[in-house]
Amino acid sequence: MSLTDTKQAPTAGAATKPAVFVDGGSGTTGLGINERLRLSNDVVVKTIPDDKRKDPAAKKALMEETDLVILCLPDDAAKETVALIDSMGASGPKVLDASTAYRVAPDWAYGFAELAPDQADKIRAAKKVSNPGCYPTGAIALLRPIVDAGLLPPDYPVTVNAVSGYSGGGKSMIASFEDGSAPSFELYGLGFEHKHLPEMQLYSKLSRRPIFIPSVGNYRQGMLVSVPLQLDTLPGKPSGADLHAALARRYAGSKFVSVMPLQNEATKTGRLEPEALNETNMLELYVFASDKYHQAVLVARLDNLGKGASGAAVQNMQLMLGLPEG
Ligand SMILES: NC(=O)C1=CN([C@@H]2O[C@H](COP(=O)(O)OP(=O)(O)OC[C@H]3O[C@@H](n4cnc5c(N)ncnc54)[C@H](OP(=O)(O)O)[C@@H]3O)[C@@H](O)[C@H]2O)C=CC1
Numbered sequence: 001m002s003l004t005d006t007k008q009a010p011t012a013g014a015a016t017k018p019a020v021f022v023d024g025g026s027g028t029t030g031l032g033i034n035e036r037l038r039l040s041n042d043v044v045v046k047t048i049p050d051d052k053r054k055d056p057a058a059k060k061a062l063m064e065e066t067d068l069v070i071l072c073l074p075d076d077a078a079k080e081t082v083a084l085i086d087s088m089g090a091s092g093p094k095v096l097d098a099s100t101a102y103r104v105a106p107d108w109a110y111g112f113a114e115l116a117p118d119q120a121d122k123i124r125a126a127k128k129v130s131n132p133g134c135y136p137t138g139a140i141a142l143l144r145p146i147v148d149a150g151l152l153p154p155d156y157p158v159t160v161n162a163v164s165g166y167s168g169g170g171k172s173m174i175a176s177f178e179d180g181s182a183p184s185f186e187l188y189g190l191g192f193e194h195k196h197l198p199e200m201q202l203y204s205k206l207s208r209r210p211i212f213i214p215s216v217g218n219y220r221q222g223m224l225v226s227v228p229l230q231l232d233t234l235p236g237k238p239s240g241a242d243l244h245a246a247l248a249r250r251y252a253g254s255k256f257v258s259v260m261p262l263q264n265e266a267t268k269t270g271r272l273e274p275e276a277l278n279e280t281n282m283l284e285l286y287v288f289a290s291d292k293y294h295q296a297v298l299v300a301r302l303d304n305l306g307k308g309a310s311g312a313a314v315q316n317m318q319l320m321l322g323l324p325e326g
């Protein structure tokens, strides 16, 4: 069987489409990417026979004819594929890594296109891009604009609380929730060492390590990330409206990030659920604020498998290959 089987029916002009290989394509993130690629039909997807999917020689042969490789692997396996790509020199494909392995590596571009005005161009120009973690996508989206605006000092003692659906833990966590052996809700990360902390701190431009308390609930996908702030401890004592204005300025015109109006159904009821953006690449940012108590909670809502993983990966792929975004 050929190593270069394509998944899509050949169409006129298919020869000019860029070739993409999803390494780890049968895992949770990989399946989400493959499904999105199937629907968009902008690229030719190269596939590897199942019995060869962990065979480095077979991967290397496939990558010789690939423009971009998307890694949806555990960190150690991702590093092995990156070593293969490095061994190919300048003729090797571009690489987009969904694992945690290179998120703070200085020679990789960070794949959160909305991070700063020039970030999408950095992703377009890069040969190596790391796809952000789901929780950092929410936390950085909330924190970076208010640090850049001078409203939040970099050494402020930030706390980030979050809840994820169980698909965030990949195949093994999905199995434990679906066979009933997992608890219905759990805090974790209580050892202060969650793997997302370095990228959260670096790209939010915080000089003090935040406290990050994630949790996982008995539902498949969808995520809320929240940052509580005592506004009268911040320089200049900003209001909720000031924080909202800084977020709105940063994301004005953004296709995938929406800053929700200060008054909306959620701020009226004081409630927000995590699943509303499932199967999309959208990220919603909310400012809940009390002028009476000088308190605010910033909240990001996203699909951990959408803008938190597979959706963001397809967005980055489109930037890296010069394809239309959408
Ligand atoms: N799930 C999520 O919400 C998110 C996940 N990520 C990251 O994406 C990566 C993938 O995670 P996820 O999809 O959840 O994990 P899964 O466990 O669902 O899938 C991982 C896949 O990788 C395969 N695999 C393992 N080793 C190799 C190898 N050497 N060569 C080829 N395939 C291999 C596994 O196959 P097998 O089971 O047969 O070993 C499995 O199909 C991880 O680094 C994860 O941290 C990032 C953002 C969000």
Ligand SMILES: CC(=O)N[C@@H](CCC(=O)OP(=O)(O)O)C(=O)O
Pocket: 098, 099, 100, 132, 133, 134, 135, 164, 165, 166, 167, 168, 169, 173, 195, 196, 214, 215, 216
């Ligand atoms: C619910 C759950 O377990 N979530 C995962 C994070 C998912 C993710 O984003 O993983 P990456 O770091 O590879 O991007 C966790 O906390 O480890």
